Structures are given as structure tokens and as C-alpha cells.
Amino acid sequence: MIAPGPSSPTGGPPPPVAVAGRLTTAPAAIDAAERLAPRLAERAAAHDRAGTFPEADFEDLRNEGMLGLMVPVRLGGPGASFADYARVAITLGAASGATALVLNMHASVTGAMALTPDDLARALGAPETYFVARDRALGAALDGALYAVAMSERASGSRLSAVSTTYTPAAEGFHLRGSKTFVSGAGFADAYLVAARAADDGQARVSLFLVPAGAGVVVEQTWDSLGMRATGSQDLHLDATVGADALIGGIEGLSLLLAHVMPQWLVASYAAVYVGVGWAAVGAAVEHATARGLGRLPAVRARIGRADAQVAAAETVVVEAARRVDADPGSPHTNRWVWRAKLLAGEMAMNVAASMLEASGASASRRGHPLERLYRDARCGSLQPATSDVCADWLGVAALGGDPDNDAEVTRW
Numbered sequence: 001m002i003a004p005g006p007s008s009p010t011g012g013p014p015p016p017v018a019v020a021g022r023l024t025t026a027p028a029a030i031d032a033a034e035r036l037a038p039r040l041a042e043r044a045a046a047h048d049r050a051g052t053f054p055e056a057d058f059e060d061l062r063n064e065g066m067l068g069l070m071v072p073v074r075l076g077g078p079g080a081s082f083a084d085y086a087r088v089a090i091t092l093g094a095a096s097g098a099t100a101l102v103l104n105m106h107a108s109v110t111g112a113m114a115l116t117p118d119d120l121a122r123a124l125g126a127p128e129t130y131f132v133a134r135d136r137a138l139g140a141a142l143d144g145a146l147y148a149v150a151m152s153e154r155a156s157g158s159r160l161s162a163v164s165t166t167y168t169p170a171a172e173g174f175h176l177r178g179s180k181t182f183v184s185g186a187g188f189a190d191a192y193l194v195a196a197r198a199a200d201d202g203q204a205r206v207s208l209f210l211v212p213a214g215a216g217v218v219v220e221q222t223w224d225s226l227g228m229r230a231t232g233s234q235d236l237h238l239d240a241t242v243g244a245d246a247l248i249g250g251i252e253g254l255s256l257l258l259a260h261v262m263p264q265w266l267v268a269s270y271a272a273v274y275v276g277v278g279w280a281a282v283g284a285a286v287e288h289a290t291a292r293g294l295g296r297l298p299a300v301r302a303r304i305g306r307a308d309a310q311v312a313a314a315e316t317v318v319v320e321a322a323r324r325v326d327a328d329p330g331s332p333h334t335n336r337w338v339w340r341a342k343l344l345a346g347e348m349a350m351n352v353a354a355s356m357l358e359a360s361g362a363s364a365s366r367r368g369h370p371l372e373r374l375y376r377d378a379r380c381g382s383l384q385p386a387t388s389d390v391c392a393d394w395l396g397v398a399a400l401g402g403d404p405d406n407d408a409e410v411t412r413w
């Protein structure tokens, strides 16, 4: 386990104090996920019941080098693609949805940094100091640093344009002040990706900062939820000074632009986790039906068969969206698949888990039965941004020939 180190004066994450394992290829990462899955699955029920963060899961993930998954080959990482990430997330999501969700936040931070082409970042105005800070943050992930995302706020949800956390210039960088909520992995992360608005600016500049855990970053234990109870998605209070290179991209006002050009990390990356949750629900129903001799009942068999097809269909769309993200990132066609993937996976998980519970009967609703947990976990997929309703609206606007990212009626983010 890596203890959070002291806050770095330069805004980078604190140096990890233990050496993590190394993955050198993406196929090795997929193998590692399959190897780790049974251990994560074994611990999931206890963490759900107690609402505790799965520290041992992250020790395992770190020891396997999984925190370096998205780190490019040039820095010594496996250089996973978005499709590789999706494969890992499906496997881990089937073992423990909560652990896979926390890893998803880390992958979103490292993946967005690793997969933004340098030319694009330069064209947007990124200074050379950004590339140094980025590589340092990715190198720390390779060494086992864990990153969390602190975007949501109690008053504004995940709407980036409405965040109230502010930043002001400080002697050697910026001072951030405000409160976040739903911060998965809070208290166990080495640094937090924080969305904040310029204090002197009424509207426009919402920027992203990588804020090290440490002075001025305080976790409040508030997480006690219906599902995904082991994500430790606590509140986070910020009154912290960071170095200039904590500003992602070295450019102010980047957050909304990134949401539009890289929706995969804000929309579709969760989708893979919920495909895993769907498979877990089918697996738990098969085990229950087999143990109780329910498999000879046509209604039970048909529910399991329908669920099998629904999960496989959602998985196919998630994999196709991921393939397109790698081949043609940010294009309107690709983004449409990204929103489809999130919508279908979120609704599928919820419907499949409900049907598998019904096929299994009331005894599966008892606390401690895997389907009771999966039913609650699966309910969260549609609620995570972009919610299923928001995805459907986005797709509907696109189908009607409008521009869903520039909707005059509704601010998308």
C-alpha cells in the first residue's frame, strides 16, 4: 500500500513510497485483470455491507501494475488503448463494480492525459511545461499513484459549467477553494482532478487541476449510498495552494472543451464497468438457479436467456464504441457511439439485475445474496453522468439533425 506523501509544492502528485508492479503490454493487463478478478469478487460483499473502501483490491491492482495501464510505452507503460481499457473494466466490473468504478476514475485521468495527442495540446496552446508535468503525473501512476476525480458538487451535480469551487492566482500557482461531493476513492487517492472556475470570471473559465492529497485537502466521510457502497465517494473540502503546473494543459478554461472532444472519459468509460455488472448478475442467477433446481422452469430459463442476449448486445456496442474512439477519436460518428454505449449499458445493467433477481425469487433479495448487491449496484449505471436521460436526449437531438453539444435550451455539461 502506498501511503499518501506530502503535498508537492509544484502541483504534481506526491511521490509514492512503494514500488508498484509493472505491466509492459496491454494483453498482459487483460490477463492480470482476469487473474485478479476472483480476489476482488471474494471481497466485494464485505465491503458493500460495511461501506468500506476496498484497500486490498487496490494493493492487488497496484502490485500488478494496473495503475499504470494507460501510461504510454515511451514512459515504460503498456500504452493501453481505450478498447484495452474497456476490456479490463468489463472484467473487473464483473468481479467488483465498486472497485472497477474507482479504477475508472483513475483511468479517466491518466487515459485523457496519455491519449491527447501532443499536436492537439500544442494547437490548443499548451506550454512546454505542461508536457513535463503530464509525464511526471503519468510516471507517478506507473509507480503506483492513484488519481481520483473531484468534479461533482452538491448544488450542481456533474455540470461543469455550474461548478462553484473557485481558483485565484497565488504566488507560485493557484489557490483553490470549495467543496466537492461523490469523490470516489477520496482519502485513498494521491491526487484529485478538480474542476474549478476562475473567481474573477462570472461564467466561462472552468479549469482542471491535479491537486495533490495533503495540506488543504480534507475528506469528509459522507458516503452511505444505495449501491456501489464500496467506492468511498466522500465529500472533499479544498482550501489548497497548488503549483502552476497543476493546471491541466497549462491552459485555463479547458474543462468544457475536453468534455466535448473526449466524451469517452466522461461518458463511455463507466459503460464498460456496467457491462461487467450485467455479466455478474447473469452469473449469479445461473448459480442460484442451478443450486435450487430452477433451471428446468421455462420462465426462469427465458429470463436468463434474454438477459444473456441483453448483456452481450450492450457489450458489443461498448466494444464498438471503444474501437471507434481509438480509430477516429472525437468525430461526430464516434461520439454518437460513445453516448449510445453509456445509455445502453446503464439501462441494460439495471434491467438485467432486476430480471435476474425476479428469476431467482425472494431468497435472492436477502442481504448477503450476490444478486441483492448487484441489483443495487446496477441501479447506479443510469444515474452516473451522463445519465441515461441525458444520453437519450443527446442522441435524440443528434437524430433530429441538431448539434447536441451546442443546445441552446440545455447546457450539456
Ligand SMILES: Cc1cc2nc3c(=O)[nH]c(=O)nc-3n(C[C@H](O)[C@H](O)[C@H](O)COP(=O)(O)OP(=O)(O)OC[C@H]3O[C@@H](n4cnc5c(N)ncnc54)[C@H](O)[C@@H]3O)c2cc1C
Binding pocket: 101, 105, 148, 149, 150, 151, 152, 153, 154, 155, 156, 157, 158, 159, 181, 182, 183, 184, 185, 227, 228, 231, 233, 380, 383, 384, 385, 387, 388, 389, 390, 393, 410, 411, 412, 413
Ligand atoms: C457510484 C457513484 C460514483 C461516483 N463517483 C464520482 C467521482 O468519482 N467523481 C465525481 O466528480 N462524481 C462522481 N459521481 C457523481 C456523479 O457525477 C453524480 O451522479 C452527479 O454529480 C449527480 O449529480 P445529481 O445528483 O445532482 O444529479 P444530476 O446528474 O445532476 O441529475 C439530476 C437530474 O437532472 C437530469 N439532468 C442533469 N443534467 C442534465 C442535462 N444537461 N440535460 C438534461 N437533464 C439533465 C438528470 O437526468 C437527472 O434526472 C459518482 C456517482 C455515483 C453514483
